[in-house]
Amino acid sequence: MHRRNQGQSYIPYLLIFPAFTAVFLIAAYSVFWLARMSLVDWVFGADWARARWGGLANYIWLLFDPNSLLWTSLKTTTIYVAATIVAEFLLGFGLALLLNEKIYGRSIYTAILIIPIVLMPSMVGMVGRLYFNYDGLVNFFVESIFHVKLNWYGPELALWAVILVDIWEWTPFFVLIMLAGLQSLPREPYEAAVVDGASGFQILRLVTIPMLAPIILTAIILRFMDVLRIFDVVFAMFGGGPGTATTTLPLLVYRLTMVARNVGRGSAVSIMLIILIVTLTYLLVKWFERTKYEG
Amino acid sequence: MKYRKQIALIALNCLAFAAVAIFLFPYAFMVASAFKSRLETFAYPPIWIFRPTLENFRTILADIHIMFYMKNSTIVASASTILTMLFAIPATYSLARYRFPFKEGIAYGFLFLQMVPAISIVFSLFYIARTFGLHDTYLFLILCYLLWNVPYAIWMLRGFLEAIPVELEEAAMVDGCSRFKAFLVITLPLMGGGLAASAILIFIGVWNEFALAFFLTSTEARTMPTTIAFFLTHAGIKWGPMFATATLGTLPVVAFALIVRKYFISALTLGAVKG
Numbered sequence: 416m417h418r419r420n421q422g423q424s425y426i427p428y429l430l431i432f433p434a435f436t437a438v439f440l441i442a443a444y445s446v447f448w449l450a451r452m453s454l455v456d457w458v459f460g461a462d463w464a465r466a467r468w469g470g471l472a473n474y475i476w477l478l479f480d481p482n483s484l485l486w487t488s489l490k491t492t493t494i495y496v497a498a499t500i501v502a503e504f505l506l507g508f509g510l511a512l513l514l515n516e517k518i519y520g521r522s523i524y525t526a527i528l529i530i531p532i533v534l535m536p537s538m539v540g541m542v543g544r545l546y547f548n549y550d551g552l553v554n555f556f557v558e559s560i561f562h563v564k565l566n567w568y569g570p571e572l573a574l575w576a577v578i579l580v581d582i583w584e585w586t587p588f589f590v591l592i593m594l595a596g597l598q599s600l601p602r603e604p605y606e607a608a609v610v611d612g613a614s615g616f617q618i619l620r621l622v623t624i625p626m627l628a629p630i631i632l633t634a635i636i637l638r639f640m641d642v643l644r645i646f647d648v649v650f651a652m653f654g655g656g657p658g659t660a661t662t663t664l665p666l667l668v669y670r671l672t673m674v675a676r677n678v679g680r681g682s683a684v685s686i687m688l689i690i691l692i693v694t695l696t697y698l699l700v701k702w703f704e705r706t707k708y709e710g
Numbered sequence: 711m712k713y714r715k716q717i718a719l720i721a722l723n724c725l726a727f728a729a730v731a732i733f734l735f736p737y738a739f740m741v742a743s744a745f746k747s748r749l750e751t752f753a754y755p756p757i758w759i760f761r762p763t764l765e766n767f768r769t770i771l772a773d774i775h776i777m778f779y780m781k782n783s784t785i786v787a788s789a790s791t792i793l794t795m796l797f798a799i800p801a802t803y804s805l806a807r808y809r810f811p812f813k814e815g816i817a818y819g820f821l822f823l824q825m826v827p828a829i830s831i832v833f834s835l836f837y838i839a840r841t842f843g844l845h846d847t848y849l850f851l852i853l854c855y856l857l858w859n860v861p862y863a864i865w866m867l868r869g870f871l872e873a874i875p876v877e878l879e880e881a882a883m884v885d886g887c888s889r890f891k892a893f894l895v896i897t898l899p900l901m902g903g904g905l906a907a908s909a910i911l912i913f914i915g916v917w918n919e920f921a922l923a924f925f926l927t928s929t930e931a932r933t934m935p936t937t938i939a940f941f942l943t944h945a946g947i948k949w950g951p952m953f954a955t956a957t958l959g960t961l962p963v964v965a966f967a968l969i970v971r972k973y974f975i976s977a978l979t980l981g982a983v984k985g
Contacts (some may be wrong), residue, residue, distance in 0.1 A: 644827035685830035
C-alpha cells in the first residue's frame with residue numbers, strides 16, 4: 416500500500432518537519448543543558464564564573480555519599496509504584512468483573528468513575544491533605560470503625576496516605592479499561608466453558624484472564640510509565656516530607672534543584688531518572704510485543 | 711434456584727453501588743465543603759447537614775481574582791490543543807501513509823521524548839525562558855506543552871489513521887482530487903472520533919498540568935493548578951477558599967468529560983483494546 420507513494424520522496428519529511436522542530440529543538444537543548452549541568456559544580460544564584468567542572472563528581476556523590484538521598488528515594492519510589500499498581504490492578508479488575516455482571520445503571524457508574532481521573536492532581540493533593548488531617552475525614556471513618564485515630568502526617572504513614580490517594584484517583588482507570596476489554600471479548604469461549612462444566616473460578620482463570628491479558632498488560636504499562644514520574648499530588652500533599660518520607664525520585668529532583676539549588680546534583684538525578692524511565696519503558700514495551708506475538 | 715440467582719443479582723448490584731459510591735464520595739464531599747462556612751469546613755466530626763453559603767466563592771472571586779487564572783488556563787489549554795493538532799496531523803499522516811528511511815526511529819524518538827518527566831527538565835526550561843525573556847508568558851508555556859503533547863497525539867492518531875483504508879483516498883485521487891484534498895475530504899472526517907478523543911485528553915492534561923505551570927510562570931501566565939500556593943498561609947491553610955477553587959477548577963473538565971464520556975473512554979482504552 417506504500418509503494419505507490421514513492422514519487423516525491425521529500426514530502427514525508429516535509430510533513431513531519433514542523434512537529435519534529437517544535438518538539439526536538441527545545442527538548443534536545445534541554446537534555447543537552449541538563450547533561451552539561453550534571454557535570455558542573457554550581458549552586459543556582461552563585462556566580463556562574465566560579466562554577467567549576469566537576470566531572471562525574473555529582474554522580475559519584477549521589478551514588479556513594481551517606482548524605483545522598485538517592486537510595487532512600489529509590490526505595491520510596493519502588494514502594495509507591497509497587498503498592499499503587501498492585502492495589503489498583505486488583506481492585507480495578509474486581510470492580511470491572513463486578514460491573515460486567517447484570518448491573519443496573521452501569522453507564523451512570525462508568526460516568527462517575529471518570530471523575531477521579533480528570534481531576535486536577537494538585538487540587539487532589541491539597542484536598543487529600545485536609546482529608547488525611549488528624550481531625551479529617553479519613554480519621555473520622557478510621558475512628559468510627561477501629562476506635563483509633565492515625566497520624567497520617569507522620570513519617571510512617573505519610574507515604575501510605577499518598578498511596579491511598581493515588582489508588583482512589585487511578586483505580587477507575589483500570590476499571591474503565593478492563594471493563595471495555597471484558598465487554599469486547601467474544602461469547603463463544605464462555606459458552607464452550609459452560610458446556611464443559613467449568614466453575615466460575617475456572618472460567619475466570621482459564622478463559623477471561625488469558626483473553627484479557629494484552630489489555631491488562633497495556634493498562635499496567637501505561638500506568639507504570641505515569642506513576643514513576645508523579646510529582647504534583649505528592650508535592651501538594653507533603654512536598655516530599657515529613658523528613659524524606661515521601662521523597663520519590665521526581666521529588667528528589669525538586670528538592671535538589673529548587674530547594675537546595677544545587678543545579679549540578681539536581682541535573683544528575685534528572686538524567687538518571689530520564690534514563691531509568693526510558694529504559695524501563697523500552698524493556699516493558701519490547702517484552703510486551705514479544706509475549707503478544709508468542710501468545 | 712431462580713430465587714437464589716435473583717438474590718445474588720441484588721447483592722451484586724448493592725456491592726457495585728457501594729464501590730462506586732466510595733469513588734464518588736471524596737469528590738462530592740469536596741464540592742459540598744466549598745459551600746460550608748469557615749468553621750464548618752474543618753469541624754470534627756464532619757458536618758453533614760449545613761446551610762450552604764457562597765462566602766468561599768465570594769472570597770476567591772474578589773480576593774484571589776480566580777477568574778483571571780481560569781482565563782489563563784482556558785487560553786493555554788485551548789491554544790496548546792489546537793497547536794498540537796496542527797503539528798501532529800501532518801506528522802501522523804507522514805508516519806502512517808509513507809515509507810521512508812528512519813521512519814520507526816523517528817516515531818520511537820517521539821515516544822521516548824513523551825516519557826521524559828516534566829520535573830526533570832523544568833529547570834532547564836526555566837533557564838531557556840529566562841535567557842529569551844519568555845518567563846511567565848503564555849507563549850513559552852504553550853511551546854513547552856508541545857514537547858509532550860505532539861508525540862502523544864502522534865501515537866494516538868497513528869492508530870486511527872492506519873485503520874482507515876488508503877484505498878479510499880486513492881479512489882478520490884483517481885476521481886481527480888489532489889492528495890491533500892483527498893485527505894481533507896475523505897480521511898479527516900473518518901478520523902473525527904480519534905481526533906476528538908486525543909484533543910479531549912490533551913486539553914484535560916494541559917488544564918491539569920502543574921509542574922511546568924508552577925515553575926515557568928509567576929504572575930501573568932499562572933494557571934489554575936498553581937493557585938494551590940495561595941491557600942498556604944502562615945496562619946494555616948485556607949480550607950474554604952481552597953475547596954471552592956478546587957470545585958471551580960475541576961468543574962469544566964468534569965462536565966466536559968461527562969458530556970463526551972464515550973470519546974473519553976475510547977481514548978483511554980485506545981491503546982489497550984486495539985492492543
